[in-house]
Amino acid sequence: MSQRTNAIRFLTCVTLASLLALPLFGAATITIVNGNVAGVGFNDPTPKAPIGGNPGTTVGQQRLIAFQHAANIWGSTLDSNVEILVFARFVSQTCTATSAVLGSAGTTFIFRDFGSVGLFPGIEFPNTWYHSSLADKRAGADLNPGGNDINANFNSNLNGNPACLGGRGWYLGLDANHGTDIDLIAVVLHELGHGLGFSQFASVTSGAQPQNFTDVYGRRLLDLSTSLTWDQMTNAQRVASAINSRRVVWTGGQVTAAIPSVLSLGTPLLRVNSPGSIAGNYAVGTAAFGAPLSSPGVTGNVVQAFDVDEDGAAAVFTSTDGCSAITNAVAGKIALVDRGGCGFVVKAKSVQDAGAIGLVVADNAVGAPPAGMAGVDPTVVIPSVRITLPDGNTIKAQLGGGVNATLSVDTSVFAGADSAGRALVNAPNPVQPGSSISHWDPIAFRNQLMEPSINADLTHSVQPPEDLTLPLFRDIGWFPDADGDGLADDGLDACVGSDLGPTVIIDGCDTGVANPLFDTGCTISDLIQNCADGASNHGNFVSCVADLTNALKKQGVISGAQKGAIQSCAAGSSLP
């Protein structure tokens, strides 16, 4: 335990009276409102043996227990004094032998410009939509009394029926031991995540926003090409941003701070070293053949490789597709060819035979992020990557002046983050409504709950070191931190509205003593203010400050001279 923590524990005792007014730390109650009628869904009476820690003895009971278990995971993680109501049903939805709808969910209402009660903070931003449960939390009251906050529907057909997914069904155990079945808890966690705040409301196909107002999620979305956040964009800019693959990031500080503890280092990249005008990292698709990308990788000048246009009309083949013997000098260089005409592995073999040390394939169609390249040829030993059509055009435009690049796994970039350490948001091209922007980029590793697909290795954790969802919820305001000391006002912060000034100043008297922030979210100035708030007269105040500074000196937080400086200013003040 740190020295500061010991000190603050003691100080907390001596200032207990003033601390009693602090907000309490709790959790959130998420209640499942059973929307099924008797005999179906959550009320299905079909007997079922308990499984994986789920003690239910009917299908309906197990569904409800598993659903509530997922809700409780969120409930124990979030904090709200307002009950969150999830209207949930198991209903018949599409299911064939090979595909199915698993379920759906979302917030039932959105709110903007709401007030608050007591010390609850209300809105962080005006003219900004909030998900229902988040709005209630910040308002400190149910903004739509009696209304549900989240609507959720799950498919009741996944029950072992061979006509539905070949008999694969929901795994209703609580232990994630789902085998080849579908882990209901993971899916519910994901869907509730959307309902609680992991989604935005602007159309990714038109850019239109409800009533032309942004939402609290969109305010954290930054497009690296325009340097605009989604709330600053026109509709057209949002449409363009939604397909700006690997160039839309989450700017929230909580997620960024959590990334090193959650994601793994190492991202395959094409890094342009020069010219400076296009220098930077470019997303790549990797190859199933040739040398895998490594660190520090292969560096060289990039040159367009030319070959014979086999059909002479650029109908199927072109003179830049690398489908036949290369006719210009690429030895010792990284060869750039266009996609099309032949397999990727043929292109790699062509440029390798001409002496190239690496291959870059520029896509011939719009689409992002760049897909991987399949193919088998054990004689190919050079590394190959694929880049998007726009990125290819960017590089081609500079080839005349010389382009130097590196093909590597960049071990300084987290998998799922940009080079500045911000989380990448899913922005595939073509756009995928419902998936685009409202998920993490699937390049993230370790795998994340809020990627567009649920990966088999997911745990049921929603917070670091496994997951970034809770930090995102912190970023959108689930844990308000008005004084910016890094501790939630309604959670861990023992001093809401801290005085974070660099030195301790008492009634205008600058003591010159540093004003550190303790682990509890309090500074020395805060504790002195507590003395003032709790003192009935000046003598009591001076006495309280004396006790405080003696304790601080005993703990080694301040020196004897600093203690004297504080006590001097306190004695000379007119406080309380």
Place this chain on the structure above:
Amino acid sequence: MLKSAWRVPFLWMFLMCVAAGSLSAQVYHAPETDADAGKAGMVVAIDAVTGELRQPTAKEAAALRAAAPPAARELKITRTSSGMVMIELDESFLDYYTVRIGDDGRLHTACVGADEVDTILRLPVRATPLMEEK
């Protein structure tokens, strides 16, 4: 839990505030959404195989929507005199989780909007879906 200790008085206070102002309800013409489906709880379909009532698929809902008059797509908006605005979203704003069995026999999931559901369910899934031959 805070709820029992805090919620009741705060809720009462809040309701008093709301009561002091006036509530007005009007309809809001939804912007083009990513996923338009039928309104929540308003539309059911008859399953062609089982004959049972069920939720319409996204495709069925889209067809119903197309056949419905424009007013049917309006979302309810509520304003209070305090300035708060509330919109009730319909099921077109839900995120749908889908699953397909790939040619490798594994399950491949995808979270999409309502309009995308039928499209994605029809797409074949390759064992290495992001790899292309040429």
